[in-house]
Amino acid sequence: MALFYVQGLPIGAVAIMLALLASMGGFIFGYDTGQISDIVLMPDFLVRFGSCGTPGVASTCSFSDVREGLIVALLSIGTLVGALAGAPTADFLGRRYAMSVECFVFVVGVIIQISSEHVWQQFAVGRFISGLGVGSLSAAVPMYQAETAPPQIRGTLTATYQLFITFGILVAYCISIGTRDIPSSGSWRIVVGIGILWALILGIGILFMPESPRWLAAHDRLDDAQASIARTRGIPASEASDHYVIRREVEEIRSNVLYEKNISAGWIDCFKVENKTLYRTLLGMSLQSLQQLTGANYFFYYGATVFLSVGIADSFVTQIILGAVNFFCTFGGMYIMERFGRRRPLIIGGLWQAAWLFIFASAAISTDPATNPGMGKLMIVSACMFIWGYAMTWAPGVWILIGETFPTRTRAKQGSISTAANWLWNFLIAFFTPFIIKSISYKYGYIFASCNLLGAFVVYFFLYESSDLSLESVNMMYIDPDCKPWTSRNWAPPGFASRQDLIDQSRAAEAHKPLASGALEETRIEKRSSKNSSEEV
Structure with missing residues (x-):
């Protein structure tokens, strides 16, 4: 029985359950992203894997830029490889079984990490192997959600992936602040080891959900x-x-x-000009790259270190504040992407994020924030406002678009290529940030601000509006020579006068079916349909 109705069409409880369960893949992604920022500052972790002036004394221990960069960034190299492997795995095994296998790979990586004693390379390799699983999941989950979710709420359900990423980041911060005072290796081993639980929930639970109907039909x-x-x-x-x-x-x-x-669909087909396949591959890669270049992961990976350097007494608490803003604002993002479509939120979000990054960087370089508490607070406010805008636009929006922009026969491969671009920039930012900050300090913020402006430009001139359309209709829209990105909001499939006409006709047709809400709802829909018909005449 339908749980509720959207645009007059039935939505079942299973649609909500599968979106939430599959989004545990995003939770794993976020949890692994969020934990490392605090772990590299924990005393036991520094003593075991850092270079110490006095053996066993954490205050004399530190990481070189190369070592810290590799520990943080090797996860991203694993995810890059995993994202590319995610497509053939998902096509061969099916979306659900692929996710179960990828969770197993993640667990292997976690076990390698928590069994590390004093060799930092082992911990880094464990993060690489975990990254293989995370990367494959990042390709499979949005694709599965987009292929399975009803079109009327596809944006919201696909956005739960990003919501769970932010939730994972926040949970990692909270667990880290709870374990940081443990004097032994439990301070970081507990944080890392709990990741096994999240993988088991997804790996086992997804087997009870329906398979993608598009994979089954294929x-x-x-x-x-x-x-x-x-x-x-x-x-x-x-x-x-x-x-x-x-x-x-x-x-x-x-x-x-x-x-x-x-029609054969090898990797080379993702780069063919026909039916705007190359266009969409490049667009997907650009959007995923630009999502990283917004600068969000600069705060998530190195936020604790950044705010410690500006004189914040407890940088762990600051990280929790940023994580909470990121998580709770993503709820607003789910509404915005469903209510206002894809294009407008991304354009406005890019401009908003650029403005606050300009303020962040300007505040930092105008005076020494470590000696000026006012500037330090302005930097925190700027970072929170940036995260607020990011969480409501670019964070959920890009993952939604990766699931619904590509044609069926190459969707898995194009999704993998696009996601791989995300992870490539993820690695570059994670690894080179310590070197860049040492060279240009907080002027780094100006680079990210410029990339946000570029993102708004790319969306306006190249992205088509795909909200309210089935995946098959999205494909038709992209190959329609008369449709341009800036006019795509009004495009509708053949037989419909406009996007709104498509929605109204679906409502009218469904009104003749028994509704859970009873005759009153049926009458209301029929009256609305009659009113619209009269207005058109």
């Missing part, structure tokens, strides 16, 4: 695809074949699969 399992759609819509399997919404979605998927079935 493997000649249309009956299973129909059953999968019915589960996410909350429609009994016995009624699925006679239900308007289910029949329409199955037919759309079937037609698209038949069209693409005899």
Whole structure:
């Protein structure tokens, strides 16, 4: 039975459950990202893996820029490789089984990390192996969510991936502040080891969710695809074949699969000009790269170190503040991306983020923030306002777009290539930040601010508006020669006058089906449909 209705169409509880469960992949990503910022400052970790002037005395221990960069950034190298491996894995095993295997790889990496004694290279290699799992999940999860979620709430459900990334970061900060005073290796081993729990939740739980209907259809399992759609819509399997919404979605998927079935889809196909495939590959890579170049991970990876250097007494607490802002504002981001589409939030977000990074950098270089508490506070406020804008626009928006921009036959591979670009810049920022800060200090913020302006430019001139459309309709929009990015908000599939007409006709058709909300809801929808028809006449 449908849990609720959106635009007059049924949404089942399973659609919400699978989005939340799959988003544990994002939680793992965020948890691994957030933990390292605090771990590299823990006394036991410094004594074991740092270079010490007096053996065993943490205050005399430190990391060289190269060592710290590798410990932090090797996760990103693993995720880069994992993201590329995620596509063939997800295509071969199916989206669900691929996620289970990737969780196992992550657990192996965690075990290697927590078993490290004094060899920092072992810990770094463990992060690399964990990164293989995280990277593969970052390619598989948004794709699975986009392929399985009903179009009417696809943006919100796909955005839960980013929400869980922020939640993972925040939880890592909170656990770290709780364990930092443990005198033994438990201070960091507990933080790292708890990651196994998150992987078990996802790796086992996802097996109880429906498989992607588009993957099933591509493997000649249309009956299973129909059953999968019915589960996410909350429609009994016995009624699925006679239900308007289910029949329409199955037919759309079937037609698209038949069209693409005899077309080979190797990696090289992702770079072919036909049907704007190359265009979309480059667009996906650009958006993922620019998401990293917003500067968000500068704060997540090195925030504790940054705020310690400006005289903040407890940089761990500052990290929790940033993490909390990031997490709670992502709820707003889920609403914004569903209510206002994809293009406008990303454009406004890029401008907003650039403005606050200019303020952050200017405050830092105008005077020594370590001796000027006012400037230090302004930097924290600027960082929070930047994170506020990022969490509500670029953070969820890019992951949503990666799931819904590409055609079915190359979606997994294009998603992997795009995500790999994200992880490449993730590594570059994580590894080179200590060197760059040593050279230009907080002027680094001006570089990130400029990249945010570039992001707004790219979105305006190259990104098509994909909200409210099925994945198959998104593909049709991109290959329509008469549709331009800045006019794409008004585009609709053949047979519909506009995007709103598509929504209204779906409501009107569904109004003739029994609704959980009863006859009153059915009458309301029919009246609205009649009113719209009169206005058009």
